Amino acid sequence: xxQYRKAIVENWITAWSLSRELPAPIxxxxxxxxxVGDEQHKSRYVFPTLNDDFIQxxxxxxxxxxxxxxxxxxxxxxASISKKWTIQPQGFMMTCFRPMVTxxxxxxxxxxxxxxxxxxxxxxxIIAKNGELASTGRIVLHNDFAVYDRISTDSNHxxxxxxxxxxxxxxxxxxxxGISKNLLVxxxxxxxxxxxxxxxxxxxYTSIVIADQYL
Numbered sequence: 001x002x003q004y005r006k007a008i009v010e011n012w013i014t015a016w017s018l019s020r021e022l023p024a025p026i027x028x029x030x031x032x033x034x035x036v037g038d039e040q041h042k043s044r045y046v047f048p049t050l051n052d053d054f055i056q057x058x059x060x061x062x063x064x065x066x067x068x069x070x071x072x073x074x075x076x077x078x079a080s081i082s083k084k085w086t087i088q089p090q091g092f093m094m095t096c097f098r099p100m101v102t103x104x105x106x107x108x109x110x111x112x113x114x115x116x117x118x119x120x121x122x123x124x125x126i127i128a129k130n131g132e133l134a135s136t137g138r139i140v141l142h143n144d145f146a147v148y149d150r151i152s153t154d155s156n157h158x159x160x161x162x163x164x165x166x167x168x169x170x171x172x173x174x175x176x177x178g179i180s181k182n183l184l185v186x187x188x189x190x191x192x193x194x195x196x197x198x199x200x201x202x203x204x205y206t207s208i209v210i211a212d213q214y215l
Contacts, residue, residue: 005048006030008202009071012093012183013046015140015147018120029053031070040065047071055080064210071203084210091205092191096182100171101198108160113169121149122173126162135162139170146174148184163193 013025013032025032031047031054042065047054050072058068058081070077074090107113110129117123118138126135134157140147148170153163174180185205186194195201 002049005071005203008093008095008183009046009048011142011145012147012185015120015142015145015183016149018142019138019140019147019149021119029057038065042066044069050076050080058082058085058208062210064212067207067209069205069207072206073204074206077206077208081208085208086211088207088209090188091207092186092188092201093203093205094184094186094191094194094199095202096194096197096199097180098198099175099180100167100182101196102164102168105161105164105168107165108162111160111162113165122170124166124169126157126166128157132156135166137166137170139173141174141177141179144179144181146171146179146182148182151184151190164197167193167197 010032013034017023017025017034023035025034028045030049030051031045033043033045035043042063044067045057047070050070054068054070062084071093074087078087107126111126111134114125114127115122116125121138121140123138124136125133128134133154135153137151138149140149148167151163151166171182174182182199184194191201
C-alpha cells in the first residue's frame with residue numbers, strides 16, 4: 001500500500017512539474033523534491049505519508065518559501081511541526097479511475113474554446129465574447145495517468161457551467177489516448193465540483209511554508 005501511494009504521488013508531482021515546465025522531481029528519502037525557482041515558491045518537497053523524513057526535514061529548514069507537502073490531515077501535521085511553519089488551507093488529492101460522471105455540457109452562449117499545447121501540457125481556454133479569459137485548465141498525460149492542473153474560472157464568469165465544460169473537454173484528450181485514470185489536487189471549493197463529476201478524495205493533502213514575516 002505504501003509503495004502504491006508513493007507511485008501515485010510520483011506520477012502526480014512529475015506531471016505537475018511537466019505542466020509548469022520545471023525540472024523533473026528527484027527522490028528525497030521517502031518523498032520527492034522539485035526546484036520551482038520563484039521568489040515566493042523556491043522549491044517544494046512532497047511526501048506520500050507523514051513520517052520521520054517529513055518531520056526531520058521540517059526541523060532542518062529555516063529558509064522562507066520552501067514548501068513541504070504531505071498526504072495527511074492538517075491537524076496531524078500541525079501536531080508534528082514547530083510554530084515557525086505556516087499551515088496552508090487544507091487540500092485534497094483526488095482520483096477518478098473511470099470516465100467522469102457527466103452528460104455532454106453545452107458551452108454557455110457567448111463563449112468559445114481555444115486549445116494550445118505547451119511542451120507536455122494540453123491547455124484549454126474558454127474565452128468570453130469580450131476577449132476575457134473566463135476559464136482555463138491543463139492536462140498532462142504521464143505513464144497511464146491524466147493529471148489536471150491550473151483549473152480556474154474567473155470570478156466574473158462563474159455559475160455558468162464553464163468549469164464543467166472545461167473538465168469534460170480535457171477528459172476527452174485523455175480518453176482519446178486511452179487514459180481514464182485521473183489525478184489532481186483540489187481546494188475545498190474545487191473539491192465540490194470534482195465530486196459532482198465522480199471524483200473521490202484519495203488523501204487529505206497539507207502544505208506548510210515559512211513566510212518572511214515569521215523570520
